[in-house]
Amino acid sequence: MRILTALIFSLLLSPAWADEIQSDNLFPQVKMETSLGTMIVELDRTRAPLTVDNFLRYVVKGAYDNTSFHRVVAEFVVQGGGYTAGGDPIDEGDKLFNESGNGLSNEYGTIAMAREKEPHTATNQFFFNLVDNTRLDPSRRRWGYAVFGMVTEGxxxxxxxxxxPVEYDPDMGAQSKPVKPLLLIKATLMPES
Incomplete structure (x- = not known):
C-alpha cells in the first residue's frame, strides 16, 4: 500500500513531461545539428532549473528543429529559437522567471535566454555568447540574461x-541577419550517460 501511495503521490507531483526532459539529470546534454556542423551543449539544472526545464520542453517537442539562427552579431552573440527556417515565428510558451542571478556568467561558449527589455519575458529564444559578455550579467541595479549551459563540443x-556574412535586418535595426540561412536542423536531448 505504501508503494502504491508513493507512486500516486509522485505522479501527482511530477508533470507528464518530467521523464521526457530527464528531470533527475542535473547536467543534461543537447546535440544541436546546424547547417555548419554539430555542437553539444551541457545544461546546468543546479543553477538554472526553470530555464533548463523550459528549454528542454522545446527540444523534446521538436520546436527547435528546422529553425533559423536569425541574429548574428560578430564578437557578440548568435541568437536562435524564435523562427522557422521559412521565417515564421514558432509558438511561444509561458514567460520565465529570470534566473540570471545564478552565478553563471555570459562567458564565451555559454548559452543564455534572450528576452525583451523587461526581465521576466524570456520564452523560447536563446543565444550563444561569442565572447565574454559580462555586461549581460546582472548587477545590483539591473537584471541580466540567464545563462543555463555551455558548449562542451563544437x-x-x-x-x-x-x-x-550578415545584412541589415529592419526588425532588429542592425546588420545582423545572416545573408544565407543559418539553420538549426535538429536539437536532440541526448540519453543520460
Whole structure:
C-alpha cells in the first residue's frame, strides 16, 4: 500500500513531461545539428532549473528543429529559437522567471535566454555568447540574461556561425541577419550517460 501511495503521490507531483526532459539529470546534454556542423551543449539544472526545464520542453517537442539562427552579431552573440527556417515565428510558451542571478556568467561558449527589455519575458529564444559578455550579467541595479549551459563540443562550429556574412535586418535595426540561412536542423536531448 505504501508503494502504491508513493507512486500516486509522485505522479501527482511530477508533470507528464518530467521523464521526457530527464528531470533527475542535473547536467543534461543537447546535440544541436546546424547547417555548419554539430555542437553539444551541457545544461546546468543546479543553477538554472526553470530555464533548463523550459528549454528542454522545446527540444523534446521538436520546436527547435528546422529553425533559423536569425541574429548574428560578430564578437557578440548568435541568437536562435524564435523562427522557422521559412521565417515564421514558432509558438511561444509561458514567460520565465529570470534566473540570471545564478552565478553563471555570459562567458564565451555559454548559452543564455534572450528576452525583451523587461526581465521576466524570456520564452523560447536563446543565444550563444561569442565572447565574454559580462555586461549581460546582472548587477545590483539591473537584471541580466540567464545563462543555463555551455558548449562542451563544437566550439569551432559556434565560431564559424559568428563569422557568417550578415545584412541589415529592419526588425532588429542592425546588420545582423545572416545573408544565407543559418539553420538549426535538429536539437536532440541526448540519453543520460
Amino acid at each position: 566550439l569551432e562550429v559556434l565560431d564559424a556561425m559568428g563569422e557568417v
